[in-house]
Amino acid sequence: MSMNAGKKELKGATILLEALEKEGVDLIFGYPGGVLLPLYDALLDSPIRHILPRHEQGGVHAADGYARVTGKVGVCLATSGPGATNLVTGIANAYMDSIPLVVLTGQVVTSLLGTDSFQEADITGITTPITKHSYLVKDAREIPRIVKEAFYLAGTGRPGPVLIDLPKDVLAMEVEPFPAEMKLKGYQVPSRGDSSKIAEVAKALSECHKPVIYAGGGVITAGAGGVLRQLAEKASLPVVTTLMGIGSLPYGHPNLLGMVGLHGAVAANFAVDDCDLLLAVGVRFDDRVTSGLGHLFATKAKIIHIDIDLAEIAKVVRTHIPIVGDARLVLEEVLNVFEGLPVPQVTDWWDQVRAWKNYYPMKYDKDRMTPQMVIESMGELANDDTMVITDVGQHQMWAAQFYPIIKSRNFATSGGLGTMGFGLPAAIGAQIARPDDLVFLVTGDGSFQMCIQELATIAHNKLPIKIVLLNNGVLGMVRQLQKFFYGERYSQTDLIDNPDFVKVAEAYGIRGIRVDSMEQVRSALAEAIAYPGPVLLDFTISPNEDVLPIVPPGKPITEMLGG
């Protein structure tokens, strides 16, 4: 820096790091490589903290986990070619769940672009369908503008990943940067909804008899949980959430019926099917909710759809009142207008909904150590600020069904893409983001092995994550589907030669505890929580435990098995 003090010329790498600092970045999950040498050299002089995962996929999932539990934009970095392609799953994962990321990739020097040079991959081309936007930087003077735009695009409207591809020579060139003025004429962020439509919504709420709120990840993103709760309480509206919407209302709130969809609560699915008014907020009528049958979903209802993304309106179901806007601002306005109107007559509806809820509670056997019992015990021992990060599979659904999430942004899971291997690195991002809050990773023996190398990152950074491994020795979710729908013909779902995970943890310098009986569950969890460092709890569970209820493929959501 000092040698540049006289002139304003700076290296591209330095311009980049300063631009990141201006966006408030204090943490990058990155993995070095040949074309990133100028950047890693400049990083030595930057205050930005760098976390080294053991695989680029771990880096991008960690940035994603960081973003989910904070609401801030997560940043990751990888080198050209294989480094960049290793990010692809993580980028797609963030895109599907609308998570704000700025993804930085190194690229070969501009003179070699397009020549199949060493470690070259067209990462902007590869990621076009899974990024909100992307840049290939050809001139270091553009870096301040591009970084500013990238953060704005990633974090506003419907959030998502934005990729910046940085050729080595661009990082190395010394230039006087252009000012950081955004040029985004083609990008508008909806905020307040149409007021006449809002009045229509308030009137419809006042006049309905069988209302349901269907709350999704957009509620969390917009910070709309508080106003949603006020509206639900004021108008006596039952609430169902999607997987991504968990935390919209605190667990145990009397208006909350639980999760809706393929592994949803029976009362939630029945209520959606029978309602006369569906207030859908920050949702996309995903096929895990509708069973892929949009035309059979909430057919008796007037459907109100509030979303920040116009392209989600009427994509799957017909919508009677669409409102494009920020969920919090729109709901505040709806609540304002509604307060001048009579409350709806919903006593009979609540009698019905309560009857469903009482008749079909979420339940499990208490005579043995079940995964559900482990998850409920976690909830009993944790506090309201505890974060639960999950992988993908049966354990994910059990966590969604049975863990009492009280506050939003404390539940992070790969919803849309369903990425096995997400959990462990995402938990790293979450723990680094909020070092004082307890982090539980709920994982299975399948998912855990997909990013198991990140145990080294946990150990090195002394992250006190409590890993709850529900170890059934099988790929449980797929096996369950084979059991239910393929005549118990189990194909490639046995993980017979699993390693001893306690020893694996210990090899990384992480404490491992095996739990074999139901009597040990609470004490082992309590011991792990009390221990100041990371702990792996290996719970031996039966491969025959099922996620219930379940809607068979192709069936409407009222036709649940095991409710």
Place this chain on the structure above:
Amino acid sequence: MLHTLAALVENHPGVLTRVAGLFARRAYNIDSLSVCQTDNPELSRMTIVVNGDDQVIEQVRNQLNKLVIVHSVTDLTAESVVDRELALIRIQVSPETRAEVLQTVDIFRGRVVDMGRTNLTVELTGDVGKINAFVRAIRPYGLLELVRTGKIVIRRSDV
């Protein structure tokens, strides 16, 4: 039903990929696409003819609008417009058919722009229907090559 969409997009490399990729991955059917720079060198105009019902077209418009590089999308299908397409057509001719072919070209107000011993090349502009009709008319003589630009459209001035 065919819809004609006019999109103003940024004039950068990669923009066409984004638009074309969007159509491909969401299985929207492009009938024709023409792109060229506008009077503002930073913007290109895309004229996209796409097949689909109203709901599909609404989705196409919304998805296009979501792209950061797309500044605006207008559906001109129901509007009063002038639409034109340019075609270059090479037709086989023999001493026996030459006169008839030239007469057909004349009827359609085409222009002969190149001529060889056994074939001639015709330039024809018009709406899509006229070009289709011409192609039908000359096909029996031997259609050797056909190049069409795809439809371009401009709104009629409101008089």
